[in-house]
Amino acid sequence: MHFRHILNALGRHRIAVALLVLEIAFSCAVVCNALFLIGNRLERMQRPTGVDEAHVVEMFIGSVTPGSAEAVMAQTRTDIAALRAIPGVANVAVVNQTLFGNSFSASGVGLSDDAKAPRISVTQYMGDANLADTLGLKLAEGQWFKPDEFITEEQLEAGRSGLPVIITKALAEHLFPGESAVGRTIYAFGANRVVGVLDRLVQPRDSGPTESYGYAMLFPVTLPYTEGAYVIRVKDAMRRDAVIQDVLRTLKASGPLRLISPKYAFTLESQRAKYYRNDRAMAWMLVGVCVLLLVVTAVGIVGLTSFWVAQRRRQIGIRRAIGATRGDILRYFQTENFLIASLGIALGMVLTYGLNLLLMAHYELARLPGYYLPVGALVLWVLGQLAVLGPALRAARVPPVVATRSA
């Protein structure tokens, strides 16, 4: 191809070319980073929790008349028995905090009792013997709590220590890198012996650095319903909503007047959707910005190329008259656009990197993985070729006879 001719011709429109190059470069930088941000959000929204979310339903109860601790505990047992009797319910447990819920309970955890030992904040789940099965937790190592290891809330508050603990694999690897955590002791509520390691269980909400999202501990504590929520495992995920209706009806019939409302009954999946709705909204907004940006860039390319085609009508006519085919003219403008886009993309890569550094400094974002660059380049090349097609076809239709007319 005649690169040199094209470059010569472009040299006559330095400002316009520079503008197009800059526009493409900035678009490239913003689109690459926006795609990266979208990727980040999607990845965040799809993080597994370690819980069998499809089969779990949560029910919070506000208690109008709590009564004595014994009475509440007795009511909890009545409720659980009634809930178990519902056909479609596989298991029921009481847990102190729910995934994607509002409460977050955590303790400082260290490897020594010494007050000066380094500690990290780790979230704690407390629940009865049915909790693991209800949530569908998987054990990677060690064993579940034994039935006689479960204590009551009063015993916990009385400062009973020596409670066994099950921790997550992520926490185990952080505390005991390269070793088995089973049988070791961590210090949270006094000294706690690790009896098992969970495959995965995450914090109820994001708190602290990203890597600590998978740090969690599980303690064997039988709680009354007022200290947390009922988690209910359904047999058939398709019938979750029907089970929620049954649960509401059963609980209303099972005890004294309490605040039992469909507003406090959720499927875990709806809680997940609600928790991530801002991320979803942000991802859609970024998609919108990318699309608008590409449209605006295309408009710029169409506008300037149209201007060039109009300006060069006579030259195009002369080239046609001396033997250039329509295809030659079409390719000329396509090649021209390819060159400009390539320049823009080259500059855009540098800007992309710079913008990423800026975002890393201000938004604790990770470094942009290399594969976003070719993706961004491809998008802008294709966009350029599509945008130039209209004006280039118009140029190709210029009849050779134009050469014989004066401007």
Next chain:
Amino acid sequence: MFGYYLDLALRSLKRNRVLTVLMVLAIAVGIGASMTTLTVMHLLSGDPLPGRSAHLFYAQVDADPTPHGGDHREPSDKLDYRSAVDLWSAHRADRQTLIVDSQLKATAPKANMPALMLTMLATTTDFFPMFAVPFQYGGAWTAQDDAQRARVAVISADLNDKLFGGENSVGRTLRLRDSDVRIVGVLKPWRPAPQFYTVAGGRFANGDTAGYFGKPEDVFVPFQSALEINQGAFQQFNCWAAPATPGHLENAPCNWVGLWVELDSAAKTAAYRGFLDNYAQQQKALGRFNYTGTRLRDLMGWLDFNRAIPRDVKLQTWLAFAFLGICLFNTVGLLLAKFLRRAGEFGVRRALGASRRAVFAQCLTEAALIGFIGGVGGWLLSLLGLWLVRRQPTPYADLAHLDGGMFLITFVLAVVVSVLAGSLPALRASRVPPALQLKIL
């Protein structure tokens, strides 16, 4: 002359409609996007109490004696009960108020309404004058009510509308959990953004601070009365040991109370800082504290410390301005194409005696006109954008409206951007040599 240029500009815009539409659209979209995010940013970054905020301070001491409760470079965001009450009852500031919010069930006076979950702020009488809270009916309770733990309450305009249909409900009763309280005041609609007086914990929020922009509480009750009414339902900010009874935090090793003070002069502020330091030293001597760090940040300083503007909103603003920048490049390119295509016309004008400056002014007028039309488009698009923001599930959604100032800024920004974009093409156009162009004609 301006009129003539305007006429020329209009004619020129009509001549090449496609190009004109493209330029106007580019500016409109850029302005629309930036004004939408700028409006949200403006709403969220504003001073919730202009004129008063410099005199309002948030006091912190470090009550946690354990070494592993954070790193102790910063005291906790809230106070423990004893420190809070000690500092408050010393009355060393011009005004001072305690803050604890909680949720509770309330029964409506009308029998046919179900129980409501309300948010309740436990506070003291100074809260209302300190934060310039507007009343519709009645007024604040008295210091005596605070001392006597009176069962009185001030309710929000929203709650008054919901329960009493918006009529004067002063003197009526409301059942909060198991206690009857007498309503002494009804607020006017009041929506500080952010809800600054309960802001805390921003440094642990990973930039997700949208929750600070929620609505104020439904019910305001004297501090001690509220603590009695809603026993057992209080949430700690943090504890350094497990509370004996969760929710009962008065004697618990927990931080959960906020203290705001009003100090009207720099001297008083310095004196109060000294008072806080003394208190911490004295508590250390008593063996209750191990760490004597104290803080007294003013309102805006406290919001900055908590990075109150949600990170996503800042990111969106950056994005929108990058977008506007690209639209600007686009407009420069298109204007250049447009002006250079009319080189012949400018050549004739120059040949007939127009100065370069006149051609330049004519081109800029055209650019400004495009900017103005783009501004109208941008205004409509930002109304659409804000409508979209209002439909988002964020707590500040209801705040997203274009005010007069932002409306003006829209047009100023649009015209400035397009004049900036037009200046380079206009310069090029004004340099068209007359003779050469005339020859081609």
